[in-house]
């Protein structure tokens with residue numbers, strides 16, 4: 168990988184569109200090339216600026232009402248058609264299939280797999296941390312206070328980055344237990360929500376593209392980078408969680424000037 | 426046929442309507458005003474309802490956005506033909522690059538960082554003035570966070586085109602941020 172090749176793939180890289188191998192090659196080039204780091208930083212800045220400058224236009228209430236009115240009109244027509252065509256006993260079946268539909272959604276979302284078990288564990292870890300009000304062992308918004316705290320508590324040193332300027336404020340850290348081992352849990356605040364970031368040393372794969380899952384209303388986002396396994400969990404929407412993960416990935420490579 | 430009808434309505438309400446914001450947002454960015462965007466979002470939803478029986482995919486948002494996109498482009502073709510025919514990509518971007526180069530003639534510090542206080546209004550204006558094909562990929566990527574593959578499916582172009590449109594649009598916006606250049610005068614009338 169040279170600077171030119173990196174330049175061509177930079178957009179796709181920041182968009183998370185590259186395979187694990189190319190991603191790894193880019194990241195190893197980035198580690199040692201100051202000018203490409205600067206290019207990445209500029210790319211991140213322009214994207215942040217675009218994000219702030221592009222409002223998301225939410226559907227106005229009267230549009231929602233208009234559409235619901237149309238749907239009710241349609242429902243009435245179809246309901247009358249239905250009553251005219253079908254006998255009463257089949258009505259119960261029709262109603263219960265609506266209920267069944269809801270139930271099948273839950274099943275699809277909770278389909279088990281290898282990573283799924285870890286996903287459930289981190290989601291439980293997240294919920295536990297909120298319910299027991301045991302969010303942090305070390306409470307600090309300063310990454311330089313939180314990072315050293317883990318020394319001596321764990322056999323590895325988790326990377327700690329505060330993203331307060333991007334809206335994700337570091338609140339502290341604690342020890343947790345996931346995947347049969349002690350892990351670092353970093354706590355971030357985003358708007359009124361809490362994000363738990365679980366970190367432990369990765370297995371064989373040292374870098375991989377992110378995966379996301381939803382379970383019981385929580386979003387979990389997983390990736391490996393520089394030999395560490397990361398799981399971010401929260402009740403915020405997946406788009407925001409994805410953004411959080413992306414920012415973390417980039418601050419690991421090209422930390423913003425302090 | 427009547428058997429599944431009201432069942433289908435419930436399913437529609439459950440899987441498609443949650444994406445009404447996305448539908449309105451895309452239409453709003455493509456046409457530039459609330460009034461037309463509302464009409465187009467409503468028309469798209471009604472069209473989606475009509476074809477819903479044939480939808481068996483898992484991604485209702487992408488499916489609805491495809492309908493919004495097509496409905497809106499049909500509308501643009503009827504009402505603002507010039508907007509679609511005037512956006513010859515290369516002309517726009519060549520003119521844009523030329524105007525930035527002129528601004529760039531005054532020797533600027535190569536270390537210039539993007540200003541944190543980049544004028545958001547100016548940038549938003551620049552996005553609004555991007556040719557519509559570029560605006561749609563920007564909205565789908567930056568606001569809906571969709572992968573290239575889905576953007577390609579929604580807009581009906583190859584993945585490579587999505588990638589290059591995104592790269593060029595961002596590059597253009599970056600030039601505006603660093604140089605303070607505005608959209609080129611000579612193509613502004615066509616946008």
Ligand SMILES: [Zn+2]
Nearest residue numbers: 169170200203
């Ligand atoms: Zn380089």
